[in-house]
Amino acid sequence: MNARDWQAVVAGVGGQGVLFVTRVLAAAARAQGRRVLISEVHGMAQRGGAVVSHLKVGRFQGPLVAAGRADLLLALDPGEAVRNLSFLAPGAALVVNAPDLGFLSPQARRALARHKVRAICADASGLAAGAGAAKGANLVLLGAAAAAQALPWGAEALQRALGQDLPPQHKRLNQELFSLGRAAPR
């Protein structure tokens, strides 16, 4: 998968760390010598509104992912997963912060199956809260995505990217949350 172009959409709600997790993915791509383009949302939307960021790795020029072209939708909120499903390319991966796909109607689940979407569910919020870091669901979910091989890089590359430019105590906590996600039941 490494040599290919790769596109991802990260969705959630203001305060969940959508931008942070996107930057970690970008740093991992950078470490592999890949070109990256990110589009972020700032300003009013960050005040509790829906936040979505786009990441394009490879020979791209525009910063936004087109509908039907994303290889991954990483959703920190089930509602925001639903809102952004149309980004998914056939056969792409959906990684969502939910214990299961119960948040979708049976019709939607069938549509997902027809589109050959690989759905990976993990209760990242629950696991993060259990670890005493309620705001860390983003990294738990990233760990779950890595363990399910929904990313073009191995977990080790992300583990390294997680520590960049951070004070040691944050780095340790981030890596713990990420490991928690890797071991999460899916």
Place this chain on the structure above:
Amino acid sequence: MAKQRRQEILLGNQALGRGLVEAGVQVMTAYPGTPSSEILPAVAAFGRERAHPPYCEWSVNEKVAVEVALAAAYTGQRTACAMKQVGLNVALDPVMSAAYIGVIGGMILISADDPGPHSSQTEQDSRLLAHFAKLPVLDPDSPAMARDLVAPAYRLSERFQIPVMIRPTLRVCHGRQVIGLRAPREVQRPAVFVKDPFRWAAIPKMRLALHQALNAKMARIAAWASASRSLNIWHAPARAKARLGILASGVAAALARDLLAELGLPVEEGAIPFLQTAMPYPLPIEPVRELLSSCGRVLVLEETEPLLELLSPQRDRLWGRGSGHVPSAGELTPDVLGSVLERALREARVRVPRPRGRLLTVPDQPPLRRPNLCPGCSHRAMFFALRRALPGGVYPSDIGCYTLGLNQGAVDTCHDMGAAITFASSLSRVFKRDGQATPVVATIGDSTFYHSGAAGLVNAVYNGAAFVLVILDNETTSMTGMQPTPESGLTADGHPGRPVNLRALVQGCGVEWIEEIDPYDLALTRRTLKKAWRQARGPEGAMAVIIARHACAAQRPAEAVPVKRPVQVAGAAPDVKAVFDGRQHACTDCGRCLAICPAGALTRRRKGLIRVQAAKCTGCRLCAEVCPTHSMVLEPAGACVGCGLCLSWFACPALKADAQGRVQVDRAWCVDCGLCLEVCGHGAIVAQEAGS
């Protein structure tokens, strides 16, 4: 240089700041506004790499910012000024003149546009204002191009002695890309002001000559730009004559390239003749003629208005907004562009090797998520107190986080910076002249007040307006990322500034009645609002200003919520309704219950007789709380009755209704500010017992 170039992933605004520092900017000014806010901090940060860092200032508004940068450019220094597109409207007066008079040192004016709009009042196209003012404008398609255009923009500016606009859109400003950092240039030009009153202070007669010279200058710039390889990115067609060509600029050009590649029509390989111009005005005509001669029809892709379309020759051969091929409003997202391209390719009968496949669509779409004030935000307390204290009022507000008081029904207008005060002065006057006693309460943030509130306040005082003005002072510019305000005295690059005292400024505007409160004290806030309206109402009323001070909960959470008061909702009670019992208690017909009922459930049948419409009554108890004679009767249930008052008037993201409409505290959002303890009329929101 032998040293290897450092590479960093930079935000588009940081890339612009990097470009400015690398090109030797000496004076940098800005007023924050999404999506432009990160440019000036990047200049200040990267500037420290230089032996002589640039002077950076957060100006109080965009007009001031342009004038500060302009005067420095008169002395031969390299300057820049950044703002969002609606800020350019504020600055338009000096900008228009700047084109006529020109500069000596290079000056770059960055106006960040927001097609969509995502975080703005309008989706106006700054390129049209550059055209209107007769300033050259550059339209980058990415953070990398934005950085790369800065140095040529300075050369253009200095060669032709004219300010140059760079117009990034939100997707450039808030895109991130790997940028190879170049060594910053040490520009240390002395400030030399050469007296030339016929230029710097030109009288109208001279301005005609300056206008003629400007027109000639623009023609020379267009000719110069026609020969530039970097400003005109041209992909010639592989075949002699194509059916369809594309003329594009900005992010639309970059996205169109990606979309065409995904459709199997890569422009780099000559599948479609494609001209991207980095300078839409003055338009380099020769490359456009070459494009036109290479194809039958030309599809024009640009944001947000048809400037290229307006300036191109042979307009009858263009497909764009004029022909209806491109939507006239909204952002050109990949989805919109995809449809535009598919239609143009179909109509031009160009074969698409890899058409877009079927999309994943699902029926269950979640409701739109509205932005909201942060939990623990003191604005929420102020807006709740406002609706409780002065129900039935009209509440003009302004631009900032507190616009989100909309969610609490406490914001009735939001127009442009400072309009809360001018709107309130006008509304209070027309109501008073019309004999109406409607309370008028304006809310405005501290930074917005410094930006353009004071002039409106002077006008209100001078002309005898009387209303309540609440200045929401959280000591920072929150919405755009916590930039300091003049009150703090902190400056953008750490040069010594002086705090400008807010109360003294309000006093200086001629206001005599000023009270300072902390909105976290809800009872005091309500009393003060009522007192202020008593001061403003009536024929002899005068301006009343409340300065509401509390630290920003996002910037300084520990200071904003120094005492943690965890809350819980006590159980669930059955639905209840208010009852009017006027016989026993002698209703005085004061009308307070009518004014405060959020559901419109109360009507006045006749003097002293209020009717409760049970179908509308939510049982919130507000009428029972405000009734001075206890004629409205509803005992506190001590548990949640599902009235929804806390949701609609307090609108905290931590308070959520369950399927039965009973309110729950969402611990993931709650910051234990305890403000909601005083919201519920039934006493259902209670402090958690220790250990529970």
